[in-house]
């Protein structure tokens with residue numbers, strides 16, 4: 001089976017436009033009527049639900065921010081009575097209060113529906129054994145995929161996280177065909193399996209990895225696929241949206257966002273203006289049918305772009321590119337938006353230097369000056385200065401071609417750059433603006 | 434003596450140009466009771482390479498690696514120089530004539546007089562050439 005819900009997945013674009021417009025309009029009225037918070041915000045920006053007369057009018061609606069959820073802890077943004085809630089999930093914030101998400105029965109239903117479509121689009125179906133190695137509990141990863149996998153009739157192996165050797169044993173003995181986990185955990189599983197004399201691609205039935213909940217790159221995908229011999233798919237969704245709920249299809253070129261469930265925009269984080277497909281900026285999502293915790297023009301803070309053109313699978317639902325970083329980390333260097341994640345991406349593609357880096361920005365005269373410090377790898381160390389300078393030049397050239405801005409590169413000793421657990425702080429901005 | 438005996442293991446250490454790095458290297462070697470015979474620093478913008486001939490290269494390598502330095506062994510040769518002008522030129526042009534490339538060189542003065550350390554692209558040939566020209570090479574044993 002290639003489509004879980006052909007009615008929506010095969011719906012042509014003009015029909016999706018009409019459907020989405022209707023859902024958006026309904027949402028605007030519902031928020032105006034039932035969300036004191038969003039009502040006030042609409043009043044402040046002088047917009048009334050009657051002003052929404054086309055799909056493009058979504059741009060008239062005010063934004064919601066992560067801080068709004070924290071400021072209204074725990075449940076002041078909910079628009080349904082408590083007895084309507086069937087579940088809570090809580091995401092721990094790196095700073096301040098956590099975010100609490102409540103779910104009605106329909107919220108859980110649509111989250112499950114979204115994943116049922118997504119898993120089916122990858123090629124998973126009844127008879128597959130899906131190992132869910134995301135954490136179960138307050139975190140949304142485990143339970144979300146659990147429900148989605150059960151919905152399509154697959155067999156769920158709810159291993160959650162930890163006890164890797166046991167995970168590998170069960171994977172082998174019970175014939176898991178897909179695993180859902182973070183990309184770094186899959187790499188860890190691969191290493192542990194290798195030590196146990198097991199190659200995931202050859203010695204197990206595994207053929208797909210559904211990877212997300214942390215940043216990863218195209219290089220990592222290639223590495224996972226070549227090394228483990230399985231196909232790796234990106235999954236996206238934060239707890240505010242419900243949880244991880246959108247994935248790539250079998251084509252593996254961007255995560256499909258179901259238009260009947262969500263409206264995706266990409267904006268310039270500085271001006272708030274909408275960007276065209278292909279242009280990279282801040283992801284803004286509107287959940288069209290979410291009940292307990294409505295999400296309207298929510299600025300997630302993730303950097304992405306909407307892919308241009310149609311997907312080979314034929315679905316007229318837009319695809320977003322893999323998240324390439326956080327908006328908070330964006331730097332403006334001589335007027336050009338630079339994301340540290342782009343630098344990481346370049347470094348991962350260069351064998352002479354490590355993936356750790358540090359950025360120092362300063363102002364030389366009227367111009368911004370950007371310095372990137374990278375560690376020379378042991379294998380690349382030559383005691384000839386000319387060789388080292390060639391490495392320095394190669395890194396600078398690659399960075400310039402990707403960032404569109406000239407960068408100075410400094411080679412530093414291996415292990416000398418700070419390592420981070422959790423959120424990395426890689427930028428030192430010395431500019432006095 | 435076979436040509437191999439004239440190949441000397443130099444340790445090369447990648448170092449950032451910031452205060453204290455050199456001292457850290459020297460201090461680590463001192464703690465390991467490693468004697469330094471010859472020493473040179475090559476610098477570029479922001480970084481440098483410290484090159485040293487020591488009596489216990491393995492020990493030095495192990496300790497510096499443990500301390501987090503990027504360390505490599507490099508094969509070099511050591512020519513004893515007569516203390517007279519033109520000595521360096523003589524060696525360089527001799528090697529150049531046979532197409533052997535000197536990648537870098539540095540000199541030091543030890544108890545046995547002036548010595549020129551060379552890294553060349555074809556050490557075995559260079560050794561043969563230098564010896565047959567009647568020049569004196571120091572053997573690796575001289576640095577233990």
Ligand SMILES: [Zn+2]
Nearest residue numbers: 249251311313
């Ligand atoms: Zn597709």
